[in-house]
Amino acid sequence: MAKALITSALPYINGVKHLGNLAGSLLPADIHARFRRQIGDEVLFICATDEHGTPAELGAAEAGLAIREYCCRQHVLQANIYRRLNLSFDHFGRSSSRQNHALTQHFFRRLEENGFIEERVLHQFYSHEDGRFLPDRYVVGTCPHCGSQRARGDQCEDCARTLDPTDLIDPRSAISGSTDLEIRPSRHLFLKQTALVEELERWIATRTGWLSLVTSIARKWLDEGLQDRCITRDLDWGIPVPKPGYEGKVFYVWFDAPIAYIAATQEWAELNPETRDWRRWWQAEDVEYLQFLGKDNVPFHAVSFPCTLLGSREPWKTVDIIKGVNWLTFEGGKFSTSERRGVFLDEALDLLPADYWRWWLASNAPEGSDTDFTFDRFVQDVNNDLSDTFGNLVNRTLAFVTSRFQGVVPGTGAPSEAERQLEQDLAQHLDALRRHHATGSLRKAAEDVRAIWRLANGYFAAQAPWASFRTDPDRCRVTVRTAVNLVGVCATVAWPFIPSTAETVLASLGLPQGIPAWPAADSLRLVKAGSTIQTPPLLFRKLTQDWAEEQRNRFGRRTSAPWRAGPPS
Template sequence: MKPLSNQILVTSALPYANGQIHIGHLVEYIQTDIWVRFLRMQHKEIYYIGADDTHGTPIMLRAQAENITPKELIDRVWLEHKRDFDDFHISFDHYGSTDSPENKELASQIYLALQNNDLIEKKAIEQAYDPVKEMFLPDRFIKGECPKCHAKDQYGDSCEKCGATYSPTDLLNPYSAVSGATPIRKVSEHYFFKLSDPRCEAFLRDWTQVSTPLQTEAKNKMKEWVGEPGESKLGDWDISRDAPYFGFEIPGAPGKYFYVWLDAPVGYFGSFKAFCEKNNLNFQEWIGPNTTTDMYHFIGKDILYFHTLFWPAMLKFADLRTPTNVFAHGFLTVDGEKMSKSRGTFITAHSFIESGLSPEWLRYYFAAKLNNSLEDLDLNLNDFIARVNSDLLGKYINIASRSAGFLVKNFGGKVLASALNNPLLVNLRERSKEVAALYEQREFAKTIRLIMEMADSVNIFVDSNKPWDIAKQLKASDSSELRHELQSVCTVTLEAFRILSIYLKPVLPTLAKGVEAFLNIPEMHWESVHVPLSEDRPINPYKHLMSRVETEMIDRLLEANKSSM
């Protein structure tokens, strides 16, 4: 990974406005947020931009079913999504919508630039058509019998029972999922982005294999799609849909709309443009082809194709900047299995909060599992309870609770300056570059392991010096030597706790604020590691910083998600 710029635009994939945020989604937003918060602590000019993905047939049909307009639907869902992201401390600088005037303008601008570059072509294609609803049907809205295993009620592109993929025309006894009518075949003119053009192929071969430091797994997957020089593997991309459709009409093509996957990634720019206009930033300086800024996308591996082929090609030939890199992550399983509504493991973000669980528990657990690869990760609920209670309560919080009371009671909360260069503290501070490098590389699991190893060393120090025994002796004999020893041990312990809190702040931002208030210190930044506690700022009495996870909470969460089916 090349050195980071001091000006960085970061995005997560845009959640579709046709459903709730669940814990599988949260893997990505938490991963992104931790990275962004770390870089903010290093004083980078970094903007984290998000938006709801709002267009397409499913939105239109759901709004019809609820007897509301699509706009009313997406406005309602936007509020729900924003609530959930706020609950999990996802710190977007701006959270917009793809159904915005900025996005409409930019989508049209990019399309017209591609058209001027002779990269848009009109073709007649045959599609499934619902004669009752008088609309063309996307593959997922055609159902029927699987041609391979003969399972009933399977989608038009794949069978959920045997895993076979096929064309909607291969389905046996097909029917419209919208009206139940038998689809007919009908020809329509569609607009295609000519991804097979030699210019696009040459650019994408270089962008995916040479000039962009994609993850190894992503680079290999891209190689399968772009092929070797001289091969022609890329097909043209259908970027239009027929009315009725909820979306943006294509300029100069009445009754034709941009396919949702064209204007959705443009939504990154649309949302950022709205932010720039509110904050007097020069939008063009960030998106121009010669920009010196960085742009990083965090996505799930299932949408790698769109973000590493279609999106960079659109940008390149619309004379806009391409992504600096695309970071993909794996899928989430729960207790080793796919999330399931029947087992209550298809867990929504809101139910997690409503069941009384702390969002920072999940942030910590995901951080402890995440690395910079495309590997899947598992939320093992028993391990979740054990790890949060053991690591955060037993190893980390326990450090403060074991020493703060002695310092407040015996020394008015004042630390001992001469103890602040104890070898243990020198060692903890020296690890800051190592911790920072792991955060920057998105190796969060390694980061957490390193921090917990440091916490272990602090607990060994506390157990070896036994401040409770010193305090007991001091009560019996008020000697200056014992006072000095007790104040010294408590000072080292609380300074170590402060350093660990800095290292954990990107993961546990709300807890970090509580630590700042407890220790009576300014807002912690990365360089704060080298600015120790001060005799002139006595710490405050210790207050409860975090509670334990109880098994009953998990039981309540699973039950809540079973009943919400």
């Protein structure tokens, strides 16, 4: 049995995430995890909240809570939303955990012992008005490379180049807007990534199957000359630096966050130490490790985190496949947590059940390029795919069995050429679907699922059982028996995408609960003649253009920001 370790980029702690975060990392990871479980692989799907750094501190201050209490509450809030979205994490941990403290300090010590840590004095912005050192992203100004006026001290939003705050032209505090900044010296520790470049190049050369988006971002970092990375910060909240003279400093959030993938696995193992061993996943040869994330996270996963792991000189599992995606945009603009622009996940779930969102975001995944979410497209696609294609198939088929056969799957009648052709076509679609899942092409996989739904509808329409019911009862019985099983296959392939609806349908066919196994050769014979089926209630309600208009007015025009301190996390 193959072993797949799957991680989703860690959602930042400050507030509920938006549809972009779901589309960029959480959902593709979940769909892949579900697919791998369906084909019988052993899967460990890990995620956690990313809790350190200044945005969390500012969020806590804004909420009038102690930072620990704030993170605790926000973690529970996010965990509940992900449960409602049916994200099937094996564990949803926290980067502030005891395990991550210990492990991050462990990595630091190993890196230091191996000569990959260097002490330097940094000159950092101190804001008099804010009474604190300003972390990189809390200094904003003009980008020296592209002239963008919304560059942050760590990265330019427009040209994506990484920056140092002192590179910025006309710097100001992102917290108060103050330009009363003073540069003060402070001692910091650097991870000597430059000493690991050759090793990193060799490591990247051994990775196969990376997307061009990911490879090009990683190459850009290497070709522009990899820099040593400052891994400490002048903050209170975070993982303390275990080194004399560094009291009052903590590790940079991007140093400890990826380590939390491992630490969250340790949390998972500690919940049931008799049966779970985190080393089987992180220090094993037979694991395939896949990471899912948005494109801004690629450098940290393709370069920085591998440097930490390689530099430790310990046998850690490094990533095999990085599935990075482009941006989901919202009605022609950016999603933004800080500006409260877009649809947030709690609001989405209050509007419609998870499966509507899951389906649209997966079938329109921002893979080849950015994708714009609009309520018009959402309504159109959801109606076409979910209501008119899948919902209609399930309803017309099962209602027919109920009305003509009292809900009992009919037994007589031999398959004919139509069924043989159907099996052949189905097998081809299933092959394509499995291939697209395996390469993580979500849009194409959704297209294959849609094609299977259409195939089923086409079969039912062409065989017209309502006509053969009188003219050729045996033909009608074969058609109905086959169509009921086709509904089962349609729900099975839909399961990674729309698990809740798929499970409702499978239950109404009397098929076993739990993970529906990948369709095998007997997939059109699983629901046996003589078994009783139920017609499920309406699976998807149809959305109207008025509804789209209403939502566009509600979300598109919103500008108020409940949390305005600083740029997006």
